[in-house]
Amino acid sequence: MNAHTVTYTDPPWLVADGRFDAGRATVEHEVLGGDVDLRFGPHADGRYRIDCPELLERVAGSEILVVYRCQVTPELLDAAGDQLRGIVRQGVGIDNLNVPLLTERGLFGYHVPDYCVDEVAAHTASLGLALERRLIPQHQTLKSGSFAIYAGGTPNRISRRTLGIVGFGRIGRAVAAKLSAFYGQVLVYDPHVGRDLPEGYRAKAVDTLAELLQRSHTVTLHCPLNQETEQMIGADQLRLMRPDAYLLNAARGKLIDPVALGKALNEGWIAGAGLDVFFPENPHDDSRWQPVLEHPATVVTSHRAFLSEDAEASSRRRVAELVRDRLAGRTPTVGLLCDEAVRK
CATH class of the missing domain: 3.40.50.720 (NAD(P)-binding Rossmann-like Domain)
Structure with missing residues (x-):
């Protein structure tokens, strides 16, 4: 027995x-x-x-x-x-x-x-760089039979752009280590770590989420899900972001309000989004995610950043x-x- x-x-x-x-x-x-x-x-x-x-x-x-x-x-x-x-x-x-x-x-x-720290950090970097370099529209255009250099628009020089990291735990730090080689500046917002810690990762701490959203060209979320962080990115926060900014989320789906994100994409508040996580797990089970999934400026994956x-x-x-x-x-x-x- x-x-x-x-x-x-x-x-x-x-x-x-x-x-x-x-x-x-x-x-x-x-x-x-x-x-x-x-x-x-x-x-x-x-x-x-x-x-x-x-x-x-x-x-x-x-x-x-x-x-x-x-x-x-x-x-x-x-x-x-x-x-x-x-x-x-x-x-x-x-x-x-x-x-x-x-x-x-x-x-x-x-x-x-x-x-899976290395995997999630690499996946986050992949989502961000795919958006920055407009890889998805280029891929789709060429595969469909057209050779068009400007399909998807003209990318920006990443070394002149700012990366903003929200949440500076294990994965946030790994993302900083990988992407600081591409971005000219890395900002960090995390009220639970000291201001000096980001300096060891070639990054600079800011005092508020609002400041990070306003100054960053790409914002990536690496927070746990709790009462403090649930839907921390809603309409008010998305309106603070630059119109040429991207939002990345490979952490938890509930960090973002899907209705607000869909509106932000459709009305041009932000330039695009890269998402690996949703709530519910399968975004096709909730119609609120459809405008996000269907938008041409999104890159989405099926919660596999850890894999x-x-x-x-x-x-x-x-x-x-x-x-x-x-x-x-x-x-x-x-x-x-x-x-x-x-x-x-």
């Missing part, structure tokens, strides 16, 4: 070409060993069912849950039962982890805060190692958000 039960609610790496294959969980079985009953959440048509009664039945008896997109709710924790010890998020963002609830219940919570073979392999192994260590009574510190010893 297995000593421990661990449930992965919605592991994306088990779905390939729309087909679920439990045999792909090789890393997890290798790290966790044979004394762990490894379960996976319900799925249908190549998608996990993370909001159905069957999921609640599947997690019953679990000691640890590993979540990806699945929301941590009181119902999920109740369904797991009294032997539940905590939750591990297979990713960086923690808005679905519900840390206050875990703390209230006396459960530990972990995420993997740094496994590479190396990053995925690292994430899977590190999560499995976290689960293994916690089952063995050890307390790793990297990624620890709350611990079962901390109780209200």
Whole structure:
């Protein structure tokens, strides 16, 4: 009889070409060993069912849950039962982890805060440079049969433009390190870091978001999602931006008001946008995003800034190692958000 039960609610790496294959969980079985009953959440048509009664039945008896997109709710924790010890998020963002609830219940919570820093920074740079150099309209024009140097308009000299970074954590700093080679100036707004820190990344801190928006030619968001940052970019903020400025978001979709962004694009408040994240996850599920998706001055990707073979392999192994260590009574510190010893 297995000593421990661990449930992965919605592991994306088990779905390939729309087909679920439990045999792909090789890393997890290798790290966790044979004394762990490894379960996976319900799925249908190549998608996990993370909001159905069957999921609640599947997690019953679990000691640890590993979540990806699945929301941590009181119902999920109740369904797991009294032997539940905590939750591990297979990713960086923690808005679905519900840390206050875990703390209230006396459960530990972990995420993997740094496994894809290089990937997200490179993807952000790719979105920004594609907009700056007007690559998408050039690509579409030439592929459609026309050779037109000026299709999409004439780019600006990037070395004379200013990059503005909102949020200067791990990824914001990596973006500064990569893009400072292109932009003539890099500005940073982050009320949670000291004014001197950006200087080490060839950047300069500003005191307000408004100042950064007004001065920057490209603005990139690298903030966590919380009450302070939700829809931090709305109509008022977009009106502060330059008409030749671009907005990038590879952080969290809820940082931007989609209606305001669509209006800003259509009315020329800004020159374009590069987006990897939306809310809901699939922007086609919310008609408010359609003006943004359809606008010719947008570059969009399907929440894959984090993705590479190396990053995925690292994430899977590190999560499995976290689960293994916690089952063995050890307390790793990297990624620890709350611990079962901390109780209200």
